[in-house]
Amino acid sequence: MDRVKAYLRFLGTSFAVNVQAVVEYRANFLVQTFGMMLNNAAFAFFWAVLIGKVGNVGGYGFADVMLIWALVSSSFGLSHAAFGNVRSIGQIVQRGELDLYLLQPKDVLLNVLASRTVVSAWGDFAYGFLVLALLPGLSPGRFALFAVLIVIGAAIFTATFAAAESLCFFLGDATGISSAVTEFMLSFSLYPESIFGRGMRWVFYTILPSAYIAYVPLAAMKALDWGLIPPLLGIACLYAAASYGFFRLGLRRYESGNQMGARI
Amino acid sequence: MSGSERRAFRGLRMKARKYAVAASVSFRERTAYGGSFLGTALAYALFVFVFSRIWGTVYAGRADIDGYTRAQMIWYFIVAELPGMALSGVFWSLSQDMKSGQVAYLLSRPYSFVLYSYALGAGKALANGPILLAIGCALGFLTAGPPPLSSAGQGAGLVLGLLLAGSIYYLLNLAIAMTAFWVEENAAFFWIFQKLALVAGTLVPIELLPGAARRAAWLTPFPAMSYAPAKLLAAWPGTGGALGLLGYQAAWALLAALACQAIYALGRSRLRVNGG
Numbered sequence: 229m230d231r232v233k234a235y236l237r238f239l240g241t242s243f244a245v246n247v248q249a250v251v252e253y254r255a256n257f258l259v260q261t262f263g264m265m266l267n268n269a270a271f272a273f274f275w276a277v278l279i280g281k282v283g284n285v286g287g288y289g290f291a292d293v294m295l296i297w298a299l300v301s302s303s304f305g306l307s308h309a310a311f312g313n314v315r316s317i318g319q320i321v322q323r324g325e326l327d328l329y330l331l332q333p334k335d336v337l338l339n340v341l342a343s344r345t346v347v348s349a350w351g352d353f354a355y356g357f358l359v360l361a362l363l364p365g366l367s368p369g370r371f372a373l374f375a376v377l378i379v380i381g382a383a384i385f386t387a388t389f390a391a392a393e394s395l396c397f398f399l400g401d402a403t404g405i406s407s408a409v410t411e412f413m414l415s416f417s418l419y420p421e422s423i424f425g426r427g428m429r430w431v432f433y434t435i436l437p438s439a440y441i442a443y444v445p446l447a448a449m450k451a452l453d454w455g456l457i458p459p460l461l462g463i464a465c466l467y468a469a470a471s472y473g474f475f476r477l478g479l480r481r482y483e484s485g486n487q488m489g490a491r492i
Numbered sequence: 493m494s495g496s497e498r499r500a501f502r503g504l505r506m507k508a509r510k511y512a513v514a515a516s517v518s519f520r521e522r523t524a525y526g527g528s529f530l531g532t533a534l535a536y537a538l539f540v541f542v543f544s545r546i547w548g549t550v551y552a553g554r555a556d557i558d559g560y561t562r563a564q565m566i567w568y569f570i571v572a573e574l575p576g577m578a579l580s581g582v583f584w585s586l587s588q589d590m591k592s593g594q595v596a597y598l599l600s601r602p603y604s605f606v607l608y609s610y611a612l613g614a615g616k617a618l619a620n621g622p623i624l625l626a627i628g629c630a631l632g633f634l635t636a637g638p639p640p641l642s643s644a645g646q647g648a649g650l651v652l653g654l655l656l657a658g659s660i661y662y663l664l665n666l667a668i669a670m671t672a673f674w675v676e677e678n679a680a681f682f683w684i685f686q687k688l689a690l691v692a693g694t695l696v697p698i699e700l701l702p703g704a705a706r707r708a709a710w711l712t713p714f715p716a717m718s719y720a721p722a723k724l725l726a727a728w729p730g731t732g733g734a735l736g737l738l739g740y741q742a743a744w745a746l747l748a749a750l751a752c753q754a755i756y757a758l759g760r761s762r763l764r765v766n767g768g
Contacts (some may be wrong), residue, residue, distance in 0.1 A: 254676050260677075263683040267683050269687075273691050274696065275581070276690075278550070281557060286549040404531060404534075411531075419545075423549045436549075
């Protein structure tokens with residue numbers, strides 16, 4: 229228990245230091261945050277136009293699509309704001325920069341993940357809450373459910389991206405696969421499940437788990453169903469454990485780059 | 493041809509050769525390091541796939557939307573996405589060159605910075621474009637059947653439309669990147685540009701936009717970068733309509749080139765280089 233507390237303290241401190249570093253450059257932070265929110269809003273316009281013309285897309289109305297965007301955007305944002313190195317693991321390994329983390333007394337994967345934040349991710353994170361506030365039916369219960377669902381979504385995003393990045397231990401340069409996983413995860417999560425057909429459904433519930441980030445949380449939000457939280461939490465823990473195990477397996481193959489460096 | 497005319501012609505040819513060599517170097521660089529393009533190609537294929545599914549769902553039980561059939565809409569998207577994808581990443585590399593001072597090494601050389609930069613972009617687009625087009629055509633065939641291409645004239649119009657669209661896209665990227673002469677954090681300008689380009693003619697044809705948005709879109713260069721070439725393939729507007737679209741694109745290409753030249757002339761004096 230003490231160990232868990234120590235790690236929570238460590239993650240909290242890492243997060244606080246990252247936030248301090250980000251707000252030091254306020255103009256840059258605000259530009260990137262609002263730029264990313266605007267970026268996401270462009271797709272809201274597309275969906276408004278399309279659904280305005282045709283009524284619904286595969287049974288999804290405008291509010292449904294926006295709710296999916298809110299869930300995915302905030303989950304993705306939280307994942308990259310808290311664990312900013314999640315899509316840089318391959319690069320860190322290839323450059324031999326893992327040596328710095330191996331010498332420190334904290335868990336290597338957690339230490340790597342938490343040692344950076346992505347500035348534009350704050351815009352993604354905020355965008356989801358903004359959309360939620362603008363959608364009809366906002367209540368404290370709905371807000372709380374949304375907050376829990378995005379934490380689960382962020383854990384699944386982090387676990388999937390970290391596993392894809394860990395392929396670099398086995399393949400060398402795995403940036404192509406890793407960026408493909410990112411594109412596929414986002415594309416499958418941000419569009420209605422029904423457009424992809426039944427044949428592809430198994431993908432969303434296994435190797436590219438968009439279902440637990442977008443489709444199942446959407447059903448939970450629409451029905452205000454807290455009963456879906458325990459199974460989703462269990463699934464997030466499974467993905468996190470599998471991803472962690474895969475990273476540790478890869479780490480055995482890591483060869484030091486003998487790089488001199490320091491983290492302050 | 494008189495002697496002075498011959499000399500002027502030779503001078504012009506020599507100038508053109510410089511930029512052709514720059515374009516050729518950029519082209520060969522892209523083909524030699526093709527692996528780095530894999531992500532873009534994959535993303536393009538994924539977007540085409542996703543949108544083909546969206547249109548497949550939307551058109552269930554419908555023959556057309558604002559005059560576009562399902563097949564036309566898929567082919568529209570394949571072409572509309574092409575210029576931006578073929579030149580993906582150019583803003584970031586141009587902007588980085590401005591911020592890092594790398595651009596200073598180009599200023600003293602005997603060529604126009606804007607034309608040289610354009611030549612590099614052209615080389616990149618000519619290497620990437622045909623590969624993406626082949627991917628788009630393969631997916632288009634699988635999801636929508638053969639392209640709605642009915643004559644050689646339409647094919648020529650499409651190629652010219654794509655070249656002009658790519659030129660406008662590149663020049664506007666360069667213009668935005670050069671704002672780094674004044675504002676170091678210029679990424680937000682690019683994001684705004686990129687998203688306006690998406691909604692004003694890339695994701696859906698202009699005809700589908702609400703009246704006010706449609707009229708506003710026509711006052712911007714965005715339809716010239718995506719709508720024009722896509723329309724030339726998906727819903728051929730006849731020879732007169734095609735010439736009108738190509739003229740609209742040519743006008744925006746000229747305006748974008750003049751804007752680049754003006755921004756460069758103003759911004760160059762602000763460049764400070766330390767060390768060497």
